[in-house]
Amino acid sequence: MSPAATNIFTLTHNSELPDLLEANNTWSEKMTEAHPTLFKDFNAHGQAPHTLFIGCSDSRYNEQCLGVIPGEIFTWKTIANVISDKDLTCRATLEFAINVLKVNKVVVCGHTDCGGINTCLALKREALNDGECSHLYQYLQDVDDLYHEHKEEVKAATNDVAQQSRMLSRLNVAKQYQRLLEIDTVQKALARGDISVYGLLYDVATGRVEQVSNV
Template sequence: MCTMCEPTAPFKLTHSSSLDDYLSNNQVWSSNMQQTYPTLFTEYNSKGQDPHTLFIGCGDSRYNENCLGVLPGEVFTLKTVGNNINTGDLTTMSTLEFSVIYLKVNKIVIMGHTDCGAIKSCSDSNVYNNLSSNLHQYLKPINDLINEKRPELSELNEHEQMKQFSIYNIKKQYKTLTEIPLIKEYLENEKLEIMTLLYNVDTGLIEPVVC
């Protein structure tokens, strides 16, 4: 039997789900949202967006801005592999400019997570060296960071090392972000606050990362 084709609690869709399944799920979600927040769509979302936060996270399917307890309309989102902030990438840079200059968010959240596939791939040279060409190039800064920091973590077990590598990566992305002229200007003028956080996939809880 194809295990990917069978629904697994608490998930609603599977690899074999059809378009009708997606549409049906959406109808249930929309109905539930309207019952809980009757004016959200009609009085708020239908009249434009005014987000307060840009959320920069990993593309991992196990977390997103919803872990902050927010509703649609509160958070603009950028998700990349390994929550990597690549200043040479037009998507990343245009997202920063759009959210800060035009949407006027006053907070940016950089949130990494435990059990990160990008971190684990870069921590194993055999895996990293056999990645597809684009991923190998894209993850090189994270791979370099892990190779630099690895000697400091020799006394930790593998689970603790992976978590610490994720924390180091959050700090690296923070440094990259704060060196971007636009972000630096907004920080200096106190128009922007940056929060650095780690999401724990085994509890759903977030913890602050001091940069």
């Protein structure tokens, strides 16, 4: 939040359950007003999403950056949108979305100003290994490896930390995109011509998405 900004958010740290329930009520009414048939004629009868969206857990974006409404996109969010064939959630999500729900697009969408990436860029990952955040420390190994792999290239390109972070976010999307292509569920669906796979980057400062890679 910029120092001059006044709060525009629905809920705050002070919100309690009645506030959450009231906010939900307002949201469902507004959604019904905007799309009178959405809940009763579509979402009440199951889902047929066209896209699997894999993004970072960051609060500033999600699949709605593509302008969709509930029922269109199956989503998995995880810190720094890290894909791993050893991650059961990742494998199960891909299998369910591709083989059961039959999505025909898989998107891995990273974002600018990513906390996971910034932590590694600022060499602050080591400080997480203090017991309170030891799993986060382990989890960020993959991002840390990416940083060390591209450190010279990123530092040579710019002195601006925000730009370095943006470069690493793009490189991370490219890396996680390649990982996706190596997972057998994705490979088989690509071979059958069932899916397209896209790597995207969301800019938290503008709300715009740009393409990083695709097949």
